[in-house]
Amino acid sequence: MQDYINAFVNGLMGTLNWTWKSILFEVPWYTNYFWGLIAISLLVWGLEILFPWRKAQSIIRKDFWLDGFYMFFNFFIFAIVISGVYKMLGVLFGDIGITSKTLSIVDIAHWPQWVQLLVFFIILDFVQWFTHVLLHKYPVLWEFHKVHHSVKEMGFAAHLRYHWMENILYKPLKTLGVMVLGGFEPEQAYIVHFAAIAIGHFNHSNIKLTYGPLKYILNNPVMHLYHHAYTIPEGSYGVNFGISLSIWDYIFKTNYIPEDSGKIELGFPGDEKLPKGFWGQLVYGFKKPTKP
Numbered sequence: 323m324q325d326y327i328n329a330f331v332n333g334l335m336g337t338l339n340w341t342w343k344s345i346l347f348e349v350p351w352y353t354n355y356f357w358g359l360i361a362i363s364l365l366v367w368g369l370e371i372l373f374p375w376r377k378a379q380s381i382i383r384k385d386f387w388l389d390g391f392y393m394f395f396n397f398f399i400f401a402i403v404i405s406g407v408y409k410m411l412g413v414l415f416g417d418i419g420i421t422s423k424t425l426s427i428v429d430i431a432h433w434p435q436w437v438q439l440l441v442f443f444i445i446l447d448f449v450q451w452f453t454h455v456l457l458h459k460y461p462v463l464w465e466f467h468k469v470h471h472s473v474k475e476m477g478f479a480a481h482l483r484y485h486w487m488e489n490i491l492y493k494p495l496k497t498l499g500v501m502v503l504g505g506f507e508p509e510q511a512y513i514v515h516f517a518a519i520a521i522g523h524f525n526h527s528n529i530k531l532t533y534g535p536l537k538y539i540l541n542n543p544v545m546h547l548y549h550h551a552y553t554i555p556e557g558s559y560g561v562n563f564g565i566s567l568s569i570w571d572y573i574f575k576t577n578y579i580p581e582d583s584g585k586i587e588l589g590f591p592g593d594e595k596l597p598k599g600f601w602g603q604l605v606y607g608f609k610k611p612t613k614p
Contacts, residue, residue, distance in 0.1 A: 334406035341398055352512045359397060359519060366478040366523040375530040375543065375584045379475055383528075388600060389479035395600075396482050400489060427502045438508040442500075443566070446514070449499040450565040453492055455576075458560035463491070465607040472596045472603075473526075474588050476547060481522040485607055521566045530584065541568045544582045552587040554578075 343349050344356040371381055430438050457467040466485040473480040500507055508514075524531060525546040533540050541564040549562040561578035564571050571577040597603050 330406035332406075334402065337402045337405035341402060352516075355515070355519075356398065358516055359393065362516070362520050362523055363393065363478060366520070366527050366529075370478060370528045373529055375528050376476075379477075379528055383475040383477050385473065385475070385483075386477065386479065389473070389477065389483045391600060392483040393479055393481075396484060396486065396489065400486050404489065404493075435508065435510060439510055439514060442508050442511060443514045443517070445499045445502070446496055446518075447565055447567045448570060449495050450492065451563055451567070451570040453495050454563045454565065455560075457488065457491070458563070464559075465609075468590065468593070468596055469603045469606060471550060471588075471590050472593050473550060474593075476526055476528060476543075476550060476588060478523040478527040481519075481526040485603065487607060518566055530582070532582070537568060538572055539567060539569050541566055544584070545571075545577070545579055547584060547586065547588075548578055548580070550588045552589045552591070552593075 340349065341356060344354045347354070347357070430441055433441070457463045466487040469485040470480075470483055470488075473483060521541065525541050525543055527543055529543055531542050532544050533542055537545065541562075545562050545564065545568055549560065551561075554561055555578060558576075561576055562568070562571055563576055568577065597606055
């Protein structure tokens with residue numbers, strides 16, 4: 323039991339200490355996700371101001387500050403709180419014989435670095451796409467995901483407005499995806515993580531980007547706006563589930579872009595019942611799922 327307690331405390335304090343050092347610029351720049359998130363956010367917000375897609379939308383849009391708080395809560399505050407639990411679970415799994423080596427299917431450690439990064443990026447993105455589909459398909463998970471879909475005006479910070487329970491689902495599946503690769507995370511993995519933040523911000527931004535022919539590979543704001551549409555195709559539980567890549571939606575026929583004006587209603591039927599403030603949303607989703 324003492325090993326589990328020590329793991330919990332070490333995980334919690336280690337993440338807290340690393341976050342504090344990040345704020346003080348006492349970590350290598352390429353691992354400083356605190357200031358990296360701020361820099362990327364300011365860049366995308368500046369582009370929104372200079373090149374707005376929906377010109378009538380205010381610079382300080384609806385729920386701008388709520389979404390800004392969510393960015394830091396989900397990326398840092400919740401990560402600190404839950405880090406001890408993940409560290410403790412790591413010890414537990416090790417005790418019962420589950421390690422990266424036991425789950426490894428392919429070892430990419432000896433592949434060229436750029437190939438490792440590419441495979442790492444693709445595997446993680448597919449895991450997130452698959453998890454995203456589950457969040458829409460199953461009512462018990464959709465109740466939590468409603469928080470993200472309660473956005474009524476789209477902007478970069480909406481990227482990280484999501485219920486903390488989504489982390490509980492995403493994190494283990496992403497970890498499993500890495501363990502399949504021999505538990506390996508490339509030394510330059512920060513490139514993938516910063517790229518994912520930037521792409522996610524752009525996909526939720528008030529900027530019209532489609533990337534030309536690359537739209538079949540890269541997710542984009544036009545495609546993702548329809549993921550947040552109030553009205554979705556009849557008989558579906560959602561469209562355009564891509565996180566960084568759109569290719570999964572084209573492969574599995576979940577792509578849908580009927581037009582690109584950007585002037586569509588966002589949300590979901592019954593979204594007026596979802597709490598408007600952070601504290602109400604924090605505990606939302608634990609009651610029996612309700613139909614809209």
